[in-house]
Amino acid sequence: MKAVWKTKAAMKAAMNTAVARARETAPFAIRTERGSDVAARERLLDASFGTDRHTRTCQRLRDGRVPARGLAFAALQHGRLIGTVRLWHVSAGGVPALVLGPLAVDAASRSLGVGAALMEHALTAAKAQGYGAVILRGDPAYYARFGFSTAKTGALALPGPFEPERLLAVELRSGALDNAWGMIVATGDKAPRSRVVGRARKLAISAA
Template sequence: MIQIRDEIAADVPAREALLDRCLGERRTAKSSERLREGRLPARGLALTAERDGEVVGSVRLWHVEAGGVRALMLGPLAVKPELQGEGVGKALMREALWRAACRGHGAVILVGDAPYYARFGFDAGLTRDLAMPGPVERERFLAIELRDGALDGARGVLAAAGETVTDTFAPAGQVAQAA
């Protein structure tokens, strides 16, 4: 049985190994990484999928803003290759979106496979006035509004927001990204 829970510090080495395995060594060269560097994930939105004490999936959401409009950036989402296709990623996505909505967040943006994320309501049309801080394939630059109109007025290049790793106070449940 898969349990989805808050990420804890002890998950970091297994999460990093999972991300390397699923996304490759060049994962840190992606434009999305520029928005995560030196930042903490949004409170309560760093999730781990666990089975029999093993980390088998991970997703995190990060604070971003554009044109004075705040949103969350999702990523990366990763599932142990042997379990892909068994609904672990779907469960992580649903939990992450539900938690984000419950915490009052209005929108989630990501770069990913459009057919996969469309099933959750993500659409490239919502990012037409936005840009990443580096190269991105437009058809993979997607968003979902958790609250109607949440991205109204969002324009320009996404910028990182939220707490930094070097902040002296990291709220309970927050885990710094491994170096």
């Protein structure tokens, strides 16, 4: 029995070592976003889209709101945030849906497939939570691989200038956007006032 115990202990130690090494060599991991990720996320978004990103059309759907619960994700490599994506509650002409964005990946890490992994993770999580559709504004050629198209967005509009061919959607439940038409508006929970004030100050500084 003693010999068997030692063998099992050795096997367990070897397995633990293998798991630890795998984690060390893994290119990146995806998890739910934490409060400690916010500063790094904002730096990444500034680097990806510019410090004037808060003036963009889709930002109107996020201003003063918080992301859908459990649908904000971070990609990390050795503890460093290298990717981000979040989803937000909206009404698509009266039809409940989610808007995805922004999706951003650190420039030095884009060859790892981080963006695609974040997209798949976010869509899988949204479907698992029972959501019917996800909408975004983006490059049709890139997002087609995830099922996004203009098939259900022709009668929808954004609260600001946009190119109709870049307003895309994917149904996570067949027919979820059949009756969607009109303006897409934010419906998510309001962000704490301190966060809204902080965002306003940042905008004022960037505009100065």
